[in-house]
Amino acid sequence: MGDFTLELNDDQKSVRDWIHGFAADVMRPAAAEWDEREETPWPVIQEAAKIGLYSLDFYAQQFFDPTGLGIPMAMEELFWGDAGIGLSIVGTGLAAVGVLANGTEEQIGTWVPQMYGDVNDVKVAAFCSSEPDAGSDVSAMRTRAVYDEAKDEWVLNGTKTWATNGGIAAVHVVVAVVDPELGSKGHASFIVPPNTPGLSQGQKFKKHGIRASHTAEVVLEDCRIPGECLLGGKEKLDERLARARERAKTGGERVKNAAMATFEASRPAVGAQAVGIARAAYEVALDYAKTRVQFGRPIIDNQGIAFQLADMRTQIDAARLLVWRASWMAAAGRPFTSAEGSMSKLYAGETAKTVTAQAMQILGGNGYTREYPVERMHRDAAIYTIFEGTSEIQRLVIARTLSGLPIR
Numbered sequence: 477m478g479d480f481t482l483e484l485n486d487d488q489k490s491v492r493d494w495i496h497g498f499a500a501d502v503m504r505p506a507a508a509e510w511d512e513r514e515e516t517p518w519p520v521i522q523e524a525a526k527i528g529l530y531s532l533d534f535y536a537q538q539f540f541d542p543t544g545l546g547i548p549m550a551m552e553e554l555f556w557g558d559a560g561i562g563l564s565i566v567g568t569g570l571a572a573v574g575v576l577a578n579g580t581e582e583q584i585g586t587w588v589p590q591m592y593g594d595v596n597d598v599k600v601a602a603f604c605s606s607e608p609d610a611g612s613d614v615s616a617m618r619t620r621a622v623y624d625e626a627k628d629e630w631v632l633n634g635t636k637t638w639a640t641n642g643g644i645a646a647v648h649v650v651v652a653v654v655d656p657e658l659g660s661k662g663h664a665s666f667i668v669p670p671n672t673p674g675l676s677q678g679q680k681f682k683k684h685g686i687r688a689s690h691t692a693e694v695v696l697e698d699c700r701i702p703g704e705c706l707l708g709g710k711e712k713l714d715e716r717l718a719r720a721r722e723r724a725k726t727g728g729e730r731v732k733n734a735a736m737a738t739f740e741a742s743r744p745a746v747g748a749q750a751v752g753i754a755r756a757a758y759e760v761a762l763d764y765a766k767t768r769v770q771f772g773r774p775i776i777d778n779q780g781i782a783f784q785l786a787d788m789r790t791q792i793d794a795a796r797l798l799v800w801r802a803s804w805m806a807a808a809g810r811p812f813t814s815a816e817g818s819m820s821k822l823y824a825g826e827t828a829k830t831v832t833a834q835a836m837q838i839l840g841g842n843g844y845t846r847e848y849p850v851e852r853m854h855r856d857a858a859i860y861t862i863f864e865g866t867s868e869i870q871r872l873v874i875a876r877t878l879s880g881l882p883i884r
Contacts, residue, residue, distance in 0.1 A: 543807060601645045643678070
């Protein structure tokens with residue numbers, strides 16, 4: 477029969493059940509409170525750190541799972557617990573991925589541990605890419621990094637927006653322009669160490685959903701960082717920029733920029749988060765439909781309700797399979813020749829938005845109140861068709877990959 481299987485092994489099941497227990501016992505009871513407070517749930521992050529769930533070691537173990545399923549499995553369970561608190565726990569991971577995708581081994585060893593802190597003093601990190609005028613259009617980025625050769629320092633100036641943990645982070649990973657003439661190919665990523673003068677928090681956003689996750693602007697004013705804080709090092713950057721200039725002259729293949737390398741690596745994990753939200757809402761709706769009696773029978777006896785639940789479960793399972801495929805491909809070193817990472821994020825994000833809306837409808841008036849969690853889940857799900865590449869951008873990436881044409 478061969479070795480193919482979609483069954484989790486015993487170790488994976490054990491980890492899944494452990495995370496699920498934390499999500500059920502610690503995250504869910506706290507979810508409504510921190511959603512209302514719109515503040516970072518430091519006590520919950522602390523509890524996660526105490527059991528080793530918020531730690532570099534845990535994510536490293538899941539990242540190096542040879543099947544590729546460790547990270548998506550963990551994400552689904554955490555976000556089944558609550559998306560806002562979940563993002564507060566895993567938001568540091570995006571900055572860590574930024575270092576892993578672009579940094580040297582020494583930089584990874586130096587900075588990633590500082591992003592998490594320790595059990596007695598937990599820290600968070602922030603990945604700063606988007607700007608007020610540069611969201612989907614990364615080529616419009618204006619934040620500049622200028623090299624001061626005399627002091628071996630980079631000087632950063634600009635404003636970043638929509639930064640998870642922006643301003644409250646110990647370590648910020650900032651994407652900036654080093655060669656404006658190369659557009660998005662002239663970008664590089666930088667580490668801004670803790671307490672660096674010139675970095676400050678701008679506006680903190682009050683959001684529709686994921687309100688327990690801190691989202692803010694990050695302002696950089698003559699922010700000086702050591703030359704060694706350029707991820708990958710200057711020699712590697714100079715070589716990459718030289719290739720980009722040469723290809724710009726000859727019309728050769730494109731060079732991947734620093735922000736896109738991070739987002740491409742993280743898309744299946746973000747899709748897994750959306751699957752977790754959708755699954756949570758579906759389970760509430762299923763339980764409600766089996767116990768809510770109208771006209772003398774449970775409402776699930778009505779085809780109109782039963783068929784909705786059937787579609788919801790089908791969409792969730794399909795989304796999970798797309799996420800697992802992309803995650804397995806990444807772990808196996810297989811290129812996304814059909815934009816499989818974008819496919820997984822696109823479909824999972826749209827599924828979360830659809831399924832949570834259907835769950836609200838099944839609960840009727842109760843679904844619209846904060847007495848039940850589906851209205852919060854619906855608000856949380858909305859961001860998954862927007863951040864880390866809108867659904868429209870994902871479709872564009874997929875279409876360009878399939879056609880090989882510069883579709884606009």
